[in-house]
Amino acid sequence: MRIRILAVLAIVVSLLSGCGYNSFQTGDEAIKSAWSEVINQYQRRADLVPNLVSTVQGYASHEKDVLTQVTQARAQVGSIQATPELINNPESFAKFQQAQAGLSSALSRLLVVTENYPNLKADASFRDLQAQLEGTENRITVARNRYIKSVEAYNVSVRTFPNNLTAMMLGYQVKPNFSVENEKAISVAPKVDFGGGKK
Amino acid sequence: MWRALVAVCFLCLANLAGAQELQAVPRLTARITDQTATLAPDQRSRLESKLTDFERQKGAQIALLIVPSVSPETVEQYALRVVESWKLGRKGVDDGVLLLVAKDDRKLRIEVGYALEGALNDATAKRIISETITPRFKQGDYFGGIDAGLDAMIKVIGGEPLPAPKPVNSAVNGAFDLESMLPIGFILVFVVGGILRSIFGRFLAAGIVGGAAGVVVSLIFSSMLIAVIVGVVAFVVSLLAGFRGGGGGGGRGWSSGSSSSSWGGGFSGGGGSFGGGGASGGW
Numbered sequence: 001m002r003i004r005i006l007a008v009l010a011i012v013v014s015l016l017s018g019c020g021y022n023s024f025q026t027g028d029e030a031i032k033s034a035w036s037e038v039i040n041q042y043q044r045r046a047d048l049v050p051n052l053v054s055t056v057q058g059y060a061s062h063e064k065d066v067l068t069q070v071t072q073a074r075a076q077v078g079s080i081q082a083t084p085e086l087i088n089n090p091e092s093f094a095k096f097q098q099a100q101a102g103l104s105s106a107l108s109r110l111l112v113v114t115e116n117y118p119n120l121k122a123d124a125s126f127r128d129l130q131a132q133l134e135g136t137e138n139r140i141t142v143a144r145n146r147y148i149k150s151v152e153a154y155n156v157s158v159r160t161f162p163n164n165l166t167a168m169m170l171g172y173q174v175k176p177n178f179s180v181e182n183e184k185a186i187s188v189a190p191k192v193d194f195g196g197g198k199k
Numbered sequence: 200m201w202r203a204l205v206a207v208c209f210l211c212l213a214n215l216a217g218a219q220e221l222q223a224v225p226r227l228t229a230r231i232t233d234q235t236a237t238l239a240p241d242q243r244s245r246l247e248s249k250l251t252d253f254e255r256q257k258g259a260q261i262a263l264l265i266v267p268s269v270s271p272e273t274v275e276q277y278a279l280r281v282v283e284s285w286k287l288g289r290k291g292v293d294d295g296v297l298l299l300v301a302k303d304d305r306k307l308r309i310e311v312g313y314a315l316e317g318a319l320n321d322a323t324a325k326r327i328i329s330e331t332i333t334p335r336f337k338q339g340d341y342f343g344g345i346d347a348g349l350d351a352m353i354k355v356i357g358g359e360p361l362p363a364p365k366p367v368n369s370a371v372n373g374a375f376d377l378e379s380m381l382p383i384g385f386i387l388v389f390v391v392g393g394i395l396r397s398i399f400g401r402f403l404a405a406g407i408v409g410g411a412a413g414v415v416v417s418l419i420f421s422s423m424l425i426a427v428i429v430g431v432v433a434f435v436v437s438l439l440a441g442f443r444g445g446g447g448g449g450g451r452g453w454s455s456g457s458s459s460s461s462w463g464g465g466f467s468g469g470g471g472s473f474g475g476g477g478a479s480g481g482w
Contacts, residue, residue: 037474128322131478135321138275142475 020163027154258364288471392437409434
């Protein structure tokens with residue numbers, strides 16, 4: 001009797017792992033950690049903004065429009081709770097994307113404006129902030145790419161046979177990925193290069 | 200299942216096709232990789248020994264790569280691909296740094312591993328590039344710029360508390376990697392244990408197997424601690440194997456912890472990871 005139960009259990013376990021249940025769990029966890037890194041880096045960027053704004057203000061106080069835009073975009077980003085659950089909800093995921101893209105373009109406009117202020121550009125703390133911002137934008141790109149790859153792997157595993165049967169039965173769905181328009185908006189924005197004058 | 204396989208195959212093909220247009224990542228054989236013949240042999244060996252000394256002292260791995268061009272990618276993208284394949288820095292510590300110079304593009308980048316993002320932060324890396332390296336590059340003094348840049352990085356990283364490097368001799372030799380020997384060891388324990396069990400009985404046989412395993416391991420690794428652990432595990436495993444239906448399981452808990460960064464002729468990354476930190480510049 002006990003042996004029979006054990007045998008049934010063994011079959012169920014092997015079926016589950018054979019049908020991708022385990023790979024869903026692995027993939028899900030990988031996505032979560034990749035997503036945490038994305039949020040982490042976006043947060044890092046948001047934390048840089050107040051300093052950046054106040055530094056720019058010291059030299060270019062009459063560029064009110066651009067500065068307010070950046071502050072507003074920063075506030076918008078801050079108003080969205082970037083929880084790990086976000087990735088399971090395509091709607092709020094898109095919202096999050098939009099807010100971050102808004103901050104990206106506001107920041108890039110700000111950096112374009114600073115081109116007109118040689119004193120600002122020579123300021124040591126501004127240069128440090130600028131380097132940090134560049135580095136953070138690069139980290140965001142890296143984190144996003146890693147997220148995209150982990151979601152791709154997960155989605156392929158959810159949608160291919162026979163895993164899709166398991167996914168259907170247990171309610172696992174494909175996760176939203178960064179869309180192309182957003183990808184463009186964000187990957188173009190930080191490419192404001194001060195040294196080379198490339199826009 | 201087949202569909203999954205086919206999909207994977209297509210993905211691989213697509214990746215290959217895409218990768219061919221990009222610049223290949225050179226194989227990591229030394230700390231200094233110069234594909235442009237910019238450095239003279241004696242300059243190269245001076246830099247090499249400087250970085251070797253630093254790793255011996257501090258444990259952090261710094262490597263230099265000079266390539267003609269990184270197009271069509273940006274220097275950031277290429278640098279990330281390089282460090283992802285080279286895995287500079289110790290595994291779990293992530294203390295690697297890459298200085299990448301794309302000579303014909305007139306671009307360079309310092310790519311910093313996770314553990315060093317605090318000491319060699321973006322602003323510091325940027326300063327090293329724009330105040331130390333590029334002024335010399337502008338005058339055509341590549342060696343001077345690289346030398347001074349590496350010195351600056353070493354100075355900054357030197358102030359960072361990192362785990363002490365492993366002493367050279369006690370590093371586990373790659374050929375006797377514990378993990379790769381584990382399956383063989385297990386099979387031996389089972390087979391020999393089975394034979395001995397039929398001769399001596401369960402308990403005595405397990406004792407013999409455990410003792411023998413301990414002796415063999417202590418001969419190979421010259422470490423008493425590992426020998427004792429292996430001996431005990433072998434004893435328990437072969438004892439359990441004596442019970443019907445028992446056995447198996449366990450054992451794979453410890454890893455060799457080999458850093459695989461040998462200080463001899465070759466050079467390889469220790470398994471560190473990167474998250475895109477650092478700074479870029481041009482001249």
